[in-house]
Amino acid sequence: MPITVPMIEEKEFKTKVRGYDPVEVDEFLDEICDEMIVMQEEIARLQAQLAQTKRDLAYVQPAAPRPAPAAAPAPAPSPAITQDASESAQRLMANAQRLYDETVAQAKEEAASILAKAQQEAGNAEQRLTEEQEALQQQVNDLRAQARAYRDRLIRLMDEQRAALDAADLD
Numbered sequence: 001m002p003i004t005v006p007m008i009e010e011k012e013f014k015t016k017v018r019g020y021d022p023v024e025v026d027e028f029l030d031e032i033c034d035e036m037i038v039m040q041e042e043i044a045r046l047q048a049q050l051a052q053t054k055r056d057l058a059y060v061q062p063a064a065p066r067p068a069p070a071a072a073p074a075p076a077p078s079p080a081i082t083q084d085a086s087e088s089a090q091r092l093m094a095n096a097q098r099l100y101d102e103t104v105a106q107a108k109e110e111a112a113s114i115l116a117k118a119q120q121e122a123g124n125a126e127q128r129l130t131e132e133q134e135a136l137q138q139q140v141n142d143l144r145a146q147a148r149a150y151r152d153r154l155i156r157l158m159d160e161q162r163a164a165l166d167a168a169d170l171d
Contacts, residue, residue: 002086005033005040035096039089046088 008029015022 005036008033039092
């Protein structure tokens with residue numbers, strides 16, 4: 001018996017003491033229903049496209065005399081069609097999973113690239129700041145040396161002035 005969207009939506013599960021979370025199960029079943037609806041629409045679109053292609057092909061090929069088909073009632077979907085739909089759905093799910101895996105892998109690569117770039121930029125900024133700190137420290141050292149030299153010169157000048165005053169007092 002083929003599973004339909006209404007069957008999934010109406011399915012009720014028994015709850016047990018240590019069973020699954022019913023809300024989580026319902027959400028997952030809703031996702032399955034949504035995916036089935038998308039797949040059914042895709043199957044219908046592909047069948048319409050196939051029919052159109054067959055019509056186009058029949059139009060392009062020279063028309064051979066064909067006996068008129070007898071009007072027959074529309075046959076019920078055969079198990080082969082249901083199996084084809086199931087296989088198509090499985091292929092669609094496999095393709096979706098592959099696309100998901102590729103997207104996740106690509107996102108991880110991009111995240112790693114962004115992280116590596118950020119780490120490199122942080123390293124460069126740290127190096128620039130270290131160089132700037134060293135330059136400022138050198139300026140501080142230079143200013144201290146100039147201040148010592150100025151103080152020493154001032155002390156010498158004052159000593160010379162004192163000596164000159166002492167000499168002037170003696171005279």
